[in-house]
Amino acid sequence: MTIGPTPTSAAATARPPKQAVPFTARDVVRQLRWDALLRNTATTVVILLLIASMADLLNSAAMVVAIAVWMGLSMVDATVLRLVPRIGALLERDPVLAESLITDALRRRPLQPTVRLTIYHRLALLRHTQRRFAETAAICRVVLEQNARWYRRFEPSLLLMLTDASLECHDLLGAYTGLARLHVSKLGLVESLQRLALQVRYDIACGHDAQALDGVDRKIGLIELMPPPTCGALHAMLAGAAQRTGRPELADWFQRRAQLLCTPAELDTYLSSRVHVTA
Amino acid sequence: MPHPKPKPFAPPKPEQVRKYLRRHPPTGAPRWLSLMPMFSLGLLLVLLLMVQETALLLVMAWLILGGLFALLGWRVRQMQELEARVNHASDLAVLNRFPESLRLAWRTLPVATRSPEMHGRLVALIAHDLDQAGACESAITAYTYLLDNMPPNHPSAVQVKIHRAMAQLTNDQLTDADDALRRLRGAIEPYKGSPLAALYRLANLIQQVRTLHFEDAVTHAPTLVDELRPLGVSAGLGHALMAWSYRNLPGAAEPGSPFRAEADSWWGRATLLLPVETILRRFKELTPMAETTTGDPTQAPA
Numbered sequence: 262m263t264i265g266p267t268p269t270s271a272a273a274t275a276r277p278p279k280q281a282v283p284f285t286a287r288d289v290v291r292q293l294r295w296d297a298l299l300r301n302t303a304t305t306v307v308i309l310l311l312i313a314s315m316a317d318l319l320n321s322a323a324m325v326v327a328i329a330v331w332m333g334l335s336m337v338d339a340t341v342l343r344l345v346p347r348i349g350a351l352l353e354r355d356p357v358l359a360e361s362l363i364t365d366a367l368r369r370r371p372l373q374p375t376v377r378l379t380i381y382h383r384l385a386l387l388r389h390t391q392r393r394f395a396e397t398a399a400i401c402r403v404v405l406e407q408n409a410r411w412y413r414r415f416e417p418s419l420l421l422m423l424t425d426a427s428l429e430c431h432d433l434l435g436a437y438t439g440l441a442r443l444h445v446s447k448l449g450l451v452e453s454l455q456r457l458a459l460q461v462r463y464d465i466a467c468g469h470d471a472q473a474l475d476g477v478d479r480k481i482g483l484i485e486l487m488p489p490p491t492c493g494a495l496h497a498m499l500a501g502a503a504q505r506t507g508r509p510e511l512a513d514w515f516q517r518r519a520q521l522l523c524t525p526a527e528l529d530t531y532l533s534s535r536v537h538v539t540a
Numbered sequence: 541m542p543h544p545k546p547k548p549f550a551p552p553k554p555e556q557v558r559k560y561l562r563r564h565p566p567t568g569a570p571r572w573l574s575l576m577p578m579f580s581l582g583l584l585l586v587l588l589l590m591v592q593e594t595a596l597l598l599v600m601a602w603l604i605l606g607g608l609f610a611l612l613g614w615r616v617r618q619m620q621e622l623e624a625r626v627n628h629a630s631d632l633a634v635l636n637r638f639p640e641s642l643r644l645a646w647r648t649l650p651v652a653t654r655s656p657e658m659h660g661r662l663v664a665l666i667a668h669d670l671d672q673a674g675a676c677e678s679a680i681t682a683y684t685y686l687l688d689n690m691p692p693n694h695p696s697a698v699q700v701k702i703h704r705a706m707a708q709l710t711n712d713q714l715t716d717a718d719d720a721l722r723r724l725r726g727a728i729e730p731y732k733g734s735p736l737a738a739l740y741r742l743a744n745l746i747q748q749v750r751t752l753h754f755e756d757a758v759t760h761a762p763t764l765v766d767e768l769r770p771l772g773v774s775a776g777l778g779h780a781l782m783a784w785s786y787r788n789l790p791g792a793a794e795p796g797s798p799f800r801a802e803a804d805s806w807w808g809r810a811t812l813l814l815p816v817e818t819i820l821r822r823f824k825e826l827t828p829m830a831e832t833t834t835g836d837p838t839q840a841p842a
Contacts, residue, residue, distance in 0.1 A: 450631040489772030
């Protein structure tokens with residue numbers, strides 16, 4: 262799968278975006294290997310210089326060189342890490358510029374695996390914002406496969422994106438995998454709410470309407486804490502589920518609430534669809 | 541030994557809030573801490589040039605580097621702990637556990653002075669929790685502090701101003717609120733259709749009800765559902781106010797009055813989204829409405 266640049270804003274005409282590095286799962290692994298090779302070589306050189314200076318084979322200038330090499334390596338990581346908050350802020354405001362910064366960052370080497378995977382996490386966020394769900398799922402899957410200790414912090418975010426993107430692509434197996442891992446992950450309140458929204462969507466997409474309505478009182482309490490568009494969408498979807506399971510009173514109650522929470526156009530979409538509710 | 545009975549929650553008074561916020565202003569990280577890495581590296585270079593004994597030099601160099609890493613690690617851990625506490629306080633507020641959220645935010649504030657961003661989040665949380673706990677005057681003090689210390693054109697300024705105006709309306713500071721809402725009219729234009737515009741619409745409706753301009757309030761009734769939709773279930777507060785406005789129109793008390801029917805219809809919408817207790821906690825003056833009208837159930841049918 263290849264990911265190219267997507268000029269989606271007016272800024273694209275004013276500033277030619279940089280060509281994004283084509284994305285393939287194999288490329289990510291290759292980049293990480295190159296990083297490791299370069300870093301290991303540089304670390305070996307630093308250690309040799311330190312040993313040499315300790316054994317009086319070279320004078321203390323060797324240590325200066327060693328420290329300079331070490332600082333040079335750290336500078337590459339530091340430069341890229343400085344871009345991360347900026348990319349985050351630009352994701353919705355100026356996706357073209359965000360893409361350009363991501364491309365710049367990914368071209369630099371050697372990077373620590375944590376730094377490179379952080380940039381890929383931002384790329385996944387960008388693709389998700391652009392509603393390019395197949396690519397989002399592919400990036401999330403590759404990053405999660407790296408088994409890095411780093412991603413513990415980003416794991417919930419990656420799994421939520423993977424599940425959402427899989428549902429949007431009607432890939433129920435991918436959504437199941439994401440949800441299964443989300444159920445054993447440590448989540449904060451907001452992430453737990455997002456998981457609940459995805460679980461309801463997954464149940465309805467699979468035709469498990471009764472399961473979607475299981476514990477409905479508790480679910481409603483939590484759904485009300487979600488952002489209004491998600492709250493309205495889930496009401497509409499649950500109205501459909503209640504209708505299909507032969508609970509007209511509950512369906513009517515959900516639908517009347519949904520009419521207050523969603524626009525008529527949104528309501529039509531959600532009532533007729535089984536999956537299209539982006540959490 | 542029996543446990544002492546926990547004290548009932550009493551929100552801080554405006555003067556207490558003012559003094560507390562003044563005592564714990566955002567200071568940012570101490571300058572010496574920001575300069576520490578550069579200072580350590582400089583010291584290392586001086587040592588390289590001055591000390592001739594290689595073994596001693598190596599020991600000192602590693603000690604400096606080790607100390608530097610320990611310091612940076614300690615700083616990062618402190619910031620992570622602070623962020624976790626702020627997030628927890630924020631989660632409690634999302635779950636409507638305002639007294640607990642307020643207590644945690646209040647206690648965390650002195651630790652957050654070194655991070656202006658976390659400090660700002662905590663003050664906003666304190667203001668919101670006070671507002672929701674019904675301590676409007678204290679909330680206004682916190683909102684005012686927040687606005688006074690915000691950079692000009694901060695994206696959240698409009699939202700904070702609307703919340704402060706709403707607290708002023710609840711606190712019967714009608715002139716201040718009117719002035720604030722009038723000033724915001726132009727600033728809200730670009731946000732049409734957003735939750736911010738919906739909040740502004742709700743603030744205007746509260747103002748119309750508080751100043752007994754019920755006829756003005758019902759003039760825009762046909763667009764109210766659409767305008768308040770971005771607020772989610774909180775839109776129920778606006779629907780309840782619209783019901784109260786219809787109920788207070790001349791002739792609404794007469795049997796068969798269309799205003800009465802409209803009032804019942806709006807009250808039904810309100811209670812479909814929010815429990816009556818929640819509506820009355822926010823607007824006590826609506827109690828007669830709740831006593832005489834049966835709304836739609838907020839609870840899902842079995």
